[in-house]
Amino acid sequence: MRLLAALSGGVDSAVAAALAVDAGHDVTGVHLALSASPAALRSGSRGCCSREDARDAGRVADVLGIAFYVWDLAEQFRADVIEDFVAEYAAGRTPNPCLRCNEKIKFTAVLDRALALGFDGVVTGHHATLSSGVLSRSVDEAKDQSYVLAVLTPEQLASTVLPLGGLRKDEVRALARERGLGVADKADSHDICFIPDGDTAGFLRSALGSAPGPVVDALTGAVVGTHDGAYGFTVGQRRGLALSVPAGDGRPRYVLSVSPVARTVSVGPVEALDVRSLVTGRPVWSSSRPLPLRCSVQLRAHGMVHDCLVTPAAGGAGLAGGWHLALDTPARGVAPGQTAVLYDGPTVLGSATLVSAHP
Amino acid sequence: MAYLDHAASTPMLPEAVAAVAAVMAQPGNASSLHAAGRQARRTVEESREALAAALGARPSEVLFTGGGTESDNLAVKGIFWARRAADPARRRVLASAVEHHAVLDAVEWLVAHEGAEVTWLEADALGRVHPEVLEAALGDDVALVTVMWANNEVGTVQPVVALAEVAHRFGVPFHTDAVQAVGQLPVDFASSGVDALTLTGHKLGGPLGAGALLLGRDIACTPLLHGGGQERDVRSGTFDTPALAGLAAAATLAVERQPVVARNLAALRDELVRRVLVAVPDAVYNGDPVDRLPGNAHFCFPGCEGDSLLLLLDARGVEVSTGSACSSGVARPSHVLVAMGKDPDAARSSLRFSLGHSSTIDDVDALLDALPSVVERARRVPVR
Known part of the structure; x- marks a missing residue:
C-alpha cells in the first residue's frame, strides 16, 4: 500500500513508520505543523510541534529513507481544536482536545488529504490494535490510546494502519534503538500540547477573561466562597477552592458542577459526585451493535472501566440516537463534555459525548 | 530524476569542483605571514581579481562573504547604519515588496530594533518596480534603496539601471540582490551604476556558502562581523580559500558562457x-x-x-x-x-x-x- 505516515517527532510514530516500511509499504512521511508560532525547542517533555520536533521527524524520515514534508495545519488546529476547547469550557463542559485532534485533524484533514493525493491510508503511532477494521486496546495497558481513537468511523478505520498495538512501550523504544532512530529515548509528550506550561486554568483565564461568581454549597444553597472564573474548575476537583465557610460536617467538599453561564460553581460531599445514569449525544459506532447492549464503558482517557447497560436515550431535541448508560458501579466526577467509549472486552464499540450525568 | x-541551487561546474579540491589540499591561512600564508593569500587575491573581472568591478570592490544572505544583511544594515551615523535624519529604507527574505527580514529587523522606517515599493502585476514609484518615495530622510536585479520566484527582471539613476539623483545609495541574475543575465557592476551588489556561488555553479558583496569604494558600510578586519575592515573572518577559488572559477565560466x-x-x-x-x-x-x-x-x-x-x-x-x-x-x-x-x-x-x-x-x-x-x-x- 501507499501509506502516509504522520511523524510527530516522537518515538511511537517513528517506529510505526519503520514497521510500515518493513512490511513492504510505500511510505511517505509528513509532520503536522499545528502551531502558528512554533517554539524553537521543546520544554521538558511537554508540548509538541516545536521546530526541534519537526527536525526530529525529518531525521526519522532520513533514516528510513522515505520522502518527508511538513504540512501546515495550524489554522485548522486553532479553529477545530483550540477554539473548540475554549468554547467547551466556556459552556461548562470538559472536553478532551486529543480526541478532538484525532477526529478533526489527524483522521479527517490529514486522511482526506492523503486519500485525495492517491495514498491508500495513513499510518500512525497510536498504541491501539486495529485488525480487519476492528479497533481494540493495546497490549500495553498503561499506554493504551484506544480511548482517543474511538471517535473514528468504520470508513476512517478502514484507511488506517496502527502497527504498534501488539507492542509494549519498552519494545517500541528497543525497535527504535535497533534502527538507529535518534528519538529512541525521547521523553513522552503528555498533557495538552498547546498549553506547554500545563497551566490549563491560566490558559483559560487568558482566553476567556475573568468571570467571578459564587461558590455554592449544593446541600444548603449557601454561598461558601467566590471564584475568578467557573471554567477554571472541573467536576470532582477538591483543591484550589479557597472556601471561606467550612462545611457543617467538617468533611472535604468537591466541585459537583460548574455553570459558566450562571457563573456558579457548586460544591458538596464526595458521595454526591457518584453517578450511575448517563445520557449522551449522537454516537459514532466503530463496530455497530444492536441495543439494548451489555458492555463496559470508559469515561476518560486512562480512566476506570464500568460495566453497564446501554439503551436508546429517551427522545429529545439534539439527543436523537443518543445512548442511556446505566452503570453497575457508580462513576465519580463525571462532567458533561467528556466522551463515553464503549468496550466489549478489549474491543472498541463506539463513542459519544456526555450530555448529562445523574445519581 | x-x-x-x-x-x-544549481549543480557545481566540474571546473569549480576541481578548483575547490586543489586548494583544499593546500595548507595555510591567508592572513599568515609565512610562505604557506602567502600562497593562500595569492589564491584569495587571484580569486578576487577574477571575480571582479567577470563582473565589471575593481578588485577592491569585492568583499567576500558567506553567501547571499550575509551579503544582503551586510548591505542593508551596514549602509543603513553608516548613512544614519552621518546624518541622524536618514532613517527610512526603500525596499521593493518582492525582495527575497534575506532583504525583507533584514529591513524589518531594522524597523523593529533600530528605529528605521520602511517604505515598501509596490510592484505591478508582473512584479516590476517602476522608477516613478521609486522617485515618488525618495526624500532627504532615505538611508538606502534596495531592489533586486531579478526576482527569485517569478523571474521578473527589474529596471535596475534606471532605478539606480533615480536613487542617485537624490544622493541615495542603491543596493541590488543579483543572486539570481549572475550567469543568467549580463551583469556589469560599473556600468549598471549600482552601489552595492549581492551575489552567491551556488546559484552560478560555484560552491555553497561562498558569496560576495560588490561595494563601491566610496560607499560607507558598518560591519556586521567584527574581528580580524580581513575585508576592508567591513567583514571579518578567516578566508575560506578553497570556496573562494571555486566561486571565482565558476563565476568566470558562468559569465563567459x-x-x-x-x-x-x-x-x-x-x-x-x-x-x-x-x-x-x-x-x-x-x-x-x-x-x-x-x-x-x-x-x-x-x-x-x-x-x-x-x-x-x-x-x-x-x-x-x-x-x-x-x-x-x-x-x-x-x-x-x-x-x-x-x-x-x-x-x-x-x-x-x-x-x-x-x-x-x-x-x-x-x-x-x-x-x-x-x-x-x-x-x-x-x-x-
Whole structure:
C-alpha cells in the first residue's frame, strides 16, 4: 500500500513508520505543523510541534529513507481544536482536545488529504490494535490510546494502519534503538500540547477573561466562597477552592458542577459526585451493535472501566440516537463534555459525548 | 530524476569542483605571514581579481562573504547604519515588496530594533518596480534603496539601471540582490551604476556558502562581523580559500558562457511554457513574459495547492519548488505573488520550474509526462 505516515517527532510514530516500511509499504512521511508560532525547542517533555520536533521527524524520515514534508495545519488546529476547547469550557463542559485532534485533524484533514493525493491510508503511532477494521486496546495497558481513537468511523478505520498495538512501550523504544532512530529515548509528550506550561486554568483565564461568581454549597444553597472564573474548575476537583465557610460536617467538599453561564460553581460531599445514569449525544459506532447492549464503558482517557447497560436515550431535541448508560458501579466526577467509549472486552464499540450525568 | 529547481541551487561546474579540491589540499591561512600564508593569500587575491573581472568591478570592490544572505544583511544594515551615523535624519529604507527574505527580514529587523522606517515599493502585476514609484518615495530622510536585479520566484527582471539613476539623483545609495541574475543575465557592476551588489556561488555553479558583496569604494558600510578586519575592515573572518577559488572559477565560466547559456535556456524554457499551457490550459503564467530570467517559468495552477503538486511530482522524480519555504519547511502564500495582486488562494497554487546549465529537453519531457495527471490529482485535494 501507499501509506502516509504522520511523524510527530516522537518515538511511537517513528517506529510505526519503520514497521510500515518493513512490511513492504510505500511510505511517505509528513509532520503536522499545528502551531502558528512554533517554539524553537521543546520544554521538558511537554508540548509538541516545536521546530526541534519537526527536525526530529525529518531525521526519522532520513533514516528510513522515505520522502518527508511538513504540512501546515495550524489554522485548522486553532479553529477545530483550540477554539473548540475554549468554547467547551466556556459552556461548562470538559472536553478532551486529543480526541478532538484525532477526529478533526489527524483522521479527517490529514486522511482526506492523503486519500485525495492517491495514498491508500495513513499510518500512525497510536498504541491501539486495529485488525480487519476492528479497533481494540493495546497490549500495553498503561499506554493504551484506544480511548482517543474511538471517535473514528468504520470508513476512517478502514484507511488506517496502527502497527504498534501488539507492542509494549519498552519494545517500541528497543525497535527504535535497533534502527538507529535518534528519538529512541525521547521523553513522552503528555498533557495538552498547546498549553506547554500545563497551566490549563491560566490558559483559560487568558482566553476567556475573568468571570467571578459564587461558590455554592449544593446541600444548603449557601454561598461558601467566590471564584475568578467557573471554567477554571472541573467536576470532582477538591483543591484550589479557597472556601471561606467550612462545611457543617467538617468533611472535604468537591466541585459537583460548574455553570459558566450562571457563573456558579457548586460544591458538596464526595458521595454526591457518584453517578450511575448517563445520557449522551449522537454516537459514532466503530463496530455497530444492536441495543439494548451489555458492555463496559470508559469515561476518560486512562480512566476506570464500568460495566453497564446501554439503551436508546429517551427522545429529545439534539439527543436523537443518543445512548442511556446505566452503570453497575457508580462513576465519580463525571462532567458533561467528556466522551463515553464503549468496550466489549478489549474491543472498541463506539463513542459519544456526555450530555448529562445523574445519581 | 528531473531537476527543475536550479534557482534554489544549481549543480557545481566540474571546473569549480576541481578548483575547490586543489586548494583544499593546500595548507595555510591567508592572513599568515609565512610562505604557506602567502600562497593562500595569492589564491584569495587571484580569486578576487577574477571575480571582479567577470563582473565589471575593481578588485577592491569585492568583499567576500558567506553567501547571499550575509551579503544582503551586510548591505542593508551596514549602509543603513553608516548613512544614519552621518546624518541622524536618514532613517527610512526603500525596499521593493518582492525582495527575497534575506532583504525583507533584514529591513524589518531594522524597523523593529533600530528605529528605521520602511517604505515598501509596490510592484505591478508582473512584479516590476517602476522608477516613478521609486522617485515618488525618495526624500532627504532615505538611508538606502534596495531592489533586486531579478526576482527569485517569478523571474521578473527589474529596471535596475534606471532605478539606480533615480536613487542617485537624490544622493541615495542603491543596493541590488543579483543572486539570481549572475550567469543568467549580463551583469556589469560599473556600468549598471549600482552601489552595492549581492551575489552567491551556488546559484552560478560555484560552491555553497561562498558569496560576495560588490561595494563601491566610496560607499560607507558598518560591519556586521567584527574581528580580524580581513575585508576592508567591513567583514571579518578567516578566508575560506578553497570556496573562494571555486566561486571565482565558476563565476568566470558562468559569465563567459552566459550569452549562449541564456539563449539555450530561454529556448528550453519557452518550450516548457508552451507545453505546460497546452497540457493545463487554465494554468496562469506569472511574471514578466519578456523581461525575465531565461531559466525561470512560474505558474499558478487554479484549484491546486502548490504543496500537493510538489509532493506528487516529487513522487514521480520531478523536482520543483513552490517558490518559498521557511526554515521549518512550512509553505506560506508567497509574498511576491501577493504583492503582484494575487489572492492568497492563487498564491498558494503556484509552482516554479527553474532551468540551469545542466538542463536538457529530457527534463521538460519528464515534467510534462507527469504534470497532467498530477494536476488532475491535486485538484481533488480539499483546499485548506
